[in-house]
Structures are given as structure tokens and as C-alpha cells.
Amino acid sequence: MTFFSNLKIGTKIVGIVSFFLLAGILALSIIISKQVRDEITTDINKILEANTLRYANYVQANLDGTVSSLLTTHEIIEHSIDFSESDADKKIGRILQDVLNNSKWSNFAYVYFTAPLQANNPLYKTKSGKTIISYYTENKTNATLMQADDAIADFPALKYTLDSKKARIGKPLQMHVNGKSFLGVNVTTPLFDSQGNMVAVLGNIVDLKMMSDFLLNPQFDIYERNVRSVLTQDGIIAVHPKSDIIGRNLAELNPDPTAQKLLGVVAGKGEGLYDYVNYGSNDKSLAYIKTFEIGTQELNTTWAMAVTAPENVVYAPLASVQIIIALTSLIVILVIIAAILFFVKSALTNRLNIILRTLQSFFRYLNYESKEVHTIKIRAQDELGAMGQIINDNISRTQKSLLQDEEAIAQSAQTAKEIESGNLKARIIKNPANPQLVELKNVLNTMLDVLEHKIGGDTNEIARVFDS
Incomplete structure (x- = not known):
């Protein structure tokens, strides 16, 4: 607080205005950014x-589409194929080929049998003796029969369907079948014979790489x-x-x-x-x-x-906007502060300094340190202009009063010399501006009137009479 109170008025004004200006622009920038x-x-x-x-x-x-295709294939197999027929495997193979050749995201389809088929094709048998007809395609136009692999029997979705006799969409897995590796999701559904016994599980692999x-x-x-x-x-x-x-x-x-x-x-x-x-x-x-x-x-x-x-x-556009706002705000603040500095200096600080110098000069004049005093040149009719005019009026009035007092004092001194030379008829004629000097003048003149009345108007004549 002491630091602030020691600052000049112009500095205080610029500081306060700059602070609130900065706070206002900052608040506006925050609102705009938000x-x-x-x-x-x-x-x-x-x-x-x-x-x-x-x-x-x-x-x-x-x-x-894949699930629908699987369920449709399930219906076709259950209603058109007798699993006990000797050519059931070939019919199932053709169906699986059609499924893969017409499926967008499937590359592997199979039927896992719970019991051996009549067909004795070694490609249907896994090393552990399980029966699986499996087809694989890479180009969507030529699905081929693959060697059955025990890895298929380990698919979690297949195990779930075997246990629950319900369809299942498995979890995404990295699958390895007969040297083929692919990321896929196994979709399975049970196949039942005409007596309602589950005889196989139909599976279709969704190729996640294609997705x-x-x-x-x-x-x-x-x-x-x-x-x-x-x-x-x-x-x-x-x-x-x-x-x-x-x-x-x-x-x-x-x-x-x-x-x-x-x-x-x-x-x-x-x-x-x-x-x-x-x-x-x-x-x-x-x-x-x-x-x-x-x-x-x-x-x-x-x-x-x-x-x-x-x-x-x-939010990169927001960062650009914030940079633009910050630069614009900085430029605006600098321009406004420069304008305020110019205005304060020209309209306030310089004029206050003129008033200060004039008052200092006037006080030196009052203290008899100087015989010259200057008035203020009025340039504007604002508060400072009115203040300057009042100061000018008082300087003029004070100068006139002091001059009048000086003339009265000088005339009083001349009257005193005449009295000293013996002329008691001499009087102080000049009226001073100072009321106390006026009172002193009246007292002295009254005293001279009394002396003149009692002893005469010429002390030299009185002295001559006494000397003779």
C-alpha cells in the first residue's frame, strides 16, 4: 500500500485502468474460449x-449376415440331409463350399460330428479320431477341403454348443488350423437328426482380418x-x-x-x-x-x-483461436495503454505539473524568496482549467493586495520621516489591503491627531520656544 501511495497520479490511473482492462479482456477470452x-x-x-x-x-x-447364413445353412442341412446316407458328407461339403464362396467375412467353415460318418475319407479324421468336415478359402471363389484338425475340437464355442446344445458366438481368438493362422470369431449351432438327437455342430469362422x-x-x-x-x-x-x-x-x-x-x-x-x-x-x-x-x-x-x-x-482450432485472441488482446491492451498514457500525460500529468510549478513559484513569492510569479495559461475549460483559473485569480488578487500593502507601507515610512523632522501634521494617506495594516494605519493617524491637538503641529517651533 505504501508503494502504491508513493506513485504519481498518472501512474496510478494507468495502473488501475490497465489492471481492470486486462481482467476484462481475460474474462472475455475465457468466455469466448469456453x-x-x-x-x-x-x-x-x-x-x-x-x-x-x-x-x-x-x-x-x-x-x-454371417449368423443368418449359418442358421439358414443349419436349416438346409437338417431338412435335406440324412446323416445316415453314404453321400451325406459330399452334400455337406457342397453346402459348406457355397457358404464360404458367398460369404463376405467367412474363410473357414466346418461340421463337427459326434459320431463317425459312413464315408471313409481320411481328410475327415483328426489324429485323435474325431470326425470333422472342414473347408477353407483365401480368395472367396474356391473353397477347398482341409485335413481335419484337433485344434477345431478345442474351439471354446464348439465346446459350449456340444455341452449346451445351443448356438454360440465365440470370442475373438487367434486360431491355428493345419498350418493356417487367422484371427477369427467362431459361430456355432447344433445339428439334430430326425429323432431330435444332436449329431453334429455346424461352425463358421468370421475372419477378423477382413473386418x-x-x-x-x-x-x-x-x-x-x-x-x-x-x-x-x-x-x-x-x-x-x-x-x-x-x-x-x-x-x-x-x-x-x-x-x-x-x-x-x-x-x-x-x-x-x-x-x-x-x-x-x-x-x-x-x-x-x-x-x-x-x-x-x-x-x-x-x-x-x-x-x-x-x-x-x-481442439487444435480452439488453440488457434486462443492464440489469435491472446495476440489480439495483447495488441489492444498495448494500444489502449499507450492511448491512456498519452491522454493522462497531456491532459492530466503535464497540466498538474504546470499547476504544481505555478503554486511553488507563488509560494516562493509569498515567502519573499522571489519577486516574480507566473500565472497558468488556460487551455481547457474542464476541472483542471477551472482550478487553474481560480489559482490565477487568487495570484492576481494577492499580487494586487501585496502591491497595495507595499505602497501603504512606503507612504507610512515617508510619513514617519516627516514626523521625525517635526511635522506632526503629516498623515498616512494610502490604504493597505491587509485589514490589520488598515487598523494600524488608523491607530497611528489617531495618535498623530491627539499629539497635534495637545502640543501643536510643528515640534521644531515648540523646541525653539523652549530654547529661548
Whole structure:
């Protein structure tokens, strides 16, 4: 406070105005930034929602198509094939070939039999003696019969269907069959004979690489470093740019609280925009989640499509706006402060200094330190102009009064010399401006009147009479 009180008035004014100006512009910048951020967030939500829904609908349609194809194939096999016939294997083979040749995302189909077939084809037998007819295709035009592999019998979805006699959509897995490796999801359904006995399990593998190739195509990128991924309801990763984490649980890979919250949304079949920290890159991102059901209600399978975008990318326009606001604010503040400085200096500080110097000069004049005093040149009719005019009037009046007093004192001194020379008729004629000097003048003149009345008007004549 002492520091502030010691500052000059101009400095105080500029400081206070600059402070409130800076505070006002800062508050305005914060409000504008918030509004811009809200608008960007709204736009991001719409963009991510539209993209996520598009991908989710695409994935759901193709997975539903695969499930529908499997269930249709199931009906065809059950109603057109007698498993006891000797050529049942060939009929099933042709059906599996047609399924693969006409399926967009399937590359492997099979029928696992609970009992041996009449056909004695070594390609149907695994090393452990299980009977499996399996077909594989790489080009979607020529599905070929494969050697049966015990690895097929170890598929979790197949085991579930064998135990429960219910259809199943398995979890994303890295599968290895007869030297062929592929990422896939096993869809299974039981096959029953005419007596209602389960005699086989029909299986179809959804090729996740085909799904990934479409979803992760760079031409679909809407933001730099955006991530598109597909999750099962329990958090198993089906599609992700990092292929080495396919089939793993996101909860184990990403311990960040935002990931746990995201998985809760997926488990609860939710939808919306959420904060998220990406696995691997640790980018603080915005993620839109859309869950969707696959197949029939009996399958009770829900997956989720997630599209994320880094905050520093999506909010880059906001950073540009903030930089522009900051630079503009700085320029405006500097211009306004310069204008205030110029105005304060010309309209206040310089004029106050003139008043100060005039008063100092006047006080030196009053204290007989100087015989000169200057008045203020009035340039404006504002408060300072009125103050200057009052000072000028008082300087003039004081100068006139002092001059009048000087003349009265000089005349009093002349009167005193005449009295000293013997002339008691001499009087002080000049009237001073000072009331006290006026009173003194009257007292002296009255005293001279009394002396003249009692002893005469010429002391020299009185002295001569006494001397004679």
C-alpha cells in the first residue's frame, strides 16, 4: 500500500485502468474460449457419432449376415440331409463350399460330428479320431477341403454348443488350423437328426482380418491419430490397429480409469461420447461408443463400435483461436495503454505539473524568496482549467493586495520621516489591503491627531520656544 501511495497520479490511473482492462479482456477470452470449445465439442460429438454409427451398422449387418447364413445353412442341412446316407458328407461339403464362396467375412467353415460318418475319407479324421468336415478359402471363389484338425475340437464355442446344445458366438481368438493362422470369431449351432438327437455342430469362422482391413482403412480417417476398434460386451478386443492385442481384454491392457468407465458403458449396452486415454499412445481422447446386438435374442451377444480422436487434434482450432485472441488482446491492451498514457500525460500529468510549478513559484513569492510569479495559461475549460483559473485569480488578487500593502507601507515610512523632522501634521494617506495594516494605519493617524491637538503641529517651533 505504501508503494502504491508513493506513485504519481498518472501512474496510478494507468495502473488501475490497465489492471481492470486486462481482467476484462481475460474474462472475455475465457468466455469466448469456453463457447468455442462447447461448439467444437458439439461438432465432434456429431462427427464421431455419425462415423461410429456408420461403422457399427456395417459391422452389425455383416455379422448378422454371417449368423443368418449359418442358421439358414443349419436349416438346409437338417431338412435335406440324412446323416445316415453314404453321400451325406459330399452334400455337406457342397453346402459348406457355397457358404464360404458367398460369404463376405467367412474363410473357414466346418461340421463337427459326434459320431463317425459312413464315408471313409481320411481328410475327415483328426489324429485323435474325431470326425470333422472342414473347408477353407483365401480368395472367396474356391473353397477347398482341409485335413481335419484337433485344434477345431478345442474351439471354446464348439465346446459350449456340444455341452449346451445351443448356438454360440465365440470370442475373438487367434486360431491355428493345419498350418493356417487367422484371427477369427467362431459361430456355432447344433445339428439334430430326425429323432431330435444332436449329431453334429455346424461352425463358421468370421475372419477378423477382413473386418479390420475395412474398418482400419486410412481413407476413413476423420482425424489424425484417430482409432477405430470393436469390442465384445465383456471387453475382448476384436478389431484394433494394434493387431497383437486382438483377443485380449481391454481391462487388462489399459488400467486407466477412463478405460474402465468405457467398458462399463459397453457392458451396460450404452452409447455416447466419453473421455478416454488411448492404449499405447496415451493420447487424451474423446471416444464415441455404440453398442449393437448380433444375431438372434437367443444368442444374447452384444458388441460395441468405438471411434476415438485425440483432444489435441480435435481442439487444435480452439488453440488457434486462443492464440489469435491472446495476440489480439495483447495488441489492444498495448494500444489502449499507450492511448491512456498519452491522454493522462497531456491532459492530466503535464497540466498538474504546470499547476504544481505555478503554486511553488507563488509560494516562493509569498515567502519573499522571489519577486516574480507566473500565472497558468488556460487551455481547457474542464476541472483542471477551472482550478487553474481560480489559482490565477487568487495570484492576481494577492499580487494586487501585496502591491497595495507595499505602497501603504512606503507612504507610512515617508510619513514617519516627516514626523521625525517635526511635522506632526503629516498623515498616512494610502490604504493597505491587509485589514490589520488598515487598523494600524488608523491607530497611528489617531495618535498623530491627539499629539497635534495637545502640543501643536510643528515640534521644531515648540523646541525653539523652549530654547529661548
